Structures are given as C-alpha cells and as structure tokens.
Amino acid sequence: MNHNSQHFFPVAHNGVPPPHTYEMLKEEQEVAVLGAPQSSAPVTTTVINIRSETAVPDHIVWSLFNTIFMNWCCLGFVAFAYSVKSRDRKMMGDLTGAQTYASTAKCLNIWALV
Known part of the structure; x- marks a missing residue:
C-alpha cells in the first residue's frame, strides 16, 4: 500500500500554490459560470x-483647535471625540449617524468658543 500523497497543485515551500495556478483556475471557473446564453430572448438591463x-x-x-487652545x-476634547465619531460613521456610509455626531460636535465647539 502506497502512502505517498500527490498534490493537485504545485506547492511552493510555504504551502500556497503559485499565483498563475490560481489565475488559471479562476478563469476556468468564470467561463464555467458565465457560459453561453441559454435563450435568445433580448437581454434587459437596469x-x-x-x-x-x-x-x-x-x-x-x-x-482640534478648541481642544488645544480653548x-x-x-468641551473641546469632547467635541473632538464627537468629530472623530462623525468621521468614522461617514467612512462606514452611515450619513445620518455622521450628521448627528457632527451636529453635536458643532454645538460643543460653539459652547467651547463662547
């Protein structure tokens, strides 16, 4: 009984197949998924x-200005914290949450400046 294992992919020294093998398999999979159109009906797009x-x-x-000087x-530090939260929400795509935090930061900045 032979216990030698044969690899399907040529394996590099770290156990990861070379990138060209992955790209070939990816292309083969895309061709298999896309295939040819099955019907002759017109294609509609949205x-x-x-x-x-x-x-x-x-x-x-x-x-930041209010944190350092005023x-x-x-209040400047708390406003800075709300500004950072607003920026994080904006980066995540939550514009409503970003606007809420920005409004609070603006109010705190006004109070710190006055």
Missing part, C-alpha cells in the same frame, strides 16, 4: 445611479 458621497462636515479641525471644561 441602471442604478448611486449618488456620490454627500458632504457631511465633521468639524474635526475646529474641534479647552474650557474639556
């Missing part, structure tokens, strides 16, 4: 327009 990112100001520069009762 176009969805996605708006570009709406500008939500996060007031981070203003908050940090009365730590």
Whole structure:
C-alpha cells in the first residue's frame, strides 16, 4: 500500500500554490459560470445611479483647535471625540449617524468658543 500523497497543485515551500495556478483556475471557473446564453430572448438591463458621497462636515479641525487652545471644561476634547465619531460613521456610509455626531460636535465647539 502506497502512502505517498500527490498534490493537485504545485506547492511552493510555504504551502500556497503559485499565483498563475490560481489565475488559471479562476478563469476556468468564470467561463464555467458565465457560459453561453441559454435563450435568445433580448437581454434587459437596469441602471442604478448611486449618488456620490454627500458632504457631511465633521468639524474635526475646529474641534482640534478648541481642544488645544480653548479647552474650557474639556468641551473641546469632547467635541473632538464627537468629530472623530462623525468621521468614522461617514467612512462606514452611515450619513445620518455622521450628521448627528457632527451636529453635536458643532454645538460643543460653539459652547467651547463662547
């Protein structure tokens, strides 16, 4: 009984197949999935327009300024924290949450400045 194992992929020294093998298999899989059209019916397409990112100001520069120079009762630091939260929400695509945090940061910045 032979216990030698044969590899389907040529294996490099770290156990990962070379990239060209992966690309060939990926192309073969795409061809198998796409294939030829099964019917002669006209193909209809749908176009969805996605708006570009709406500008939500996060007031981070203003908050940083208030943190360094006008940090009365730590309002500048708290405003900076809300500005960072607003920027994080904007990066995640939650524009409503970003606007809420930005509004709070703006209010805190006004109070710190006054």
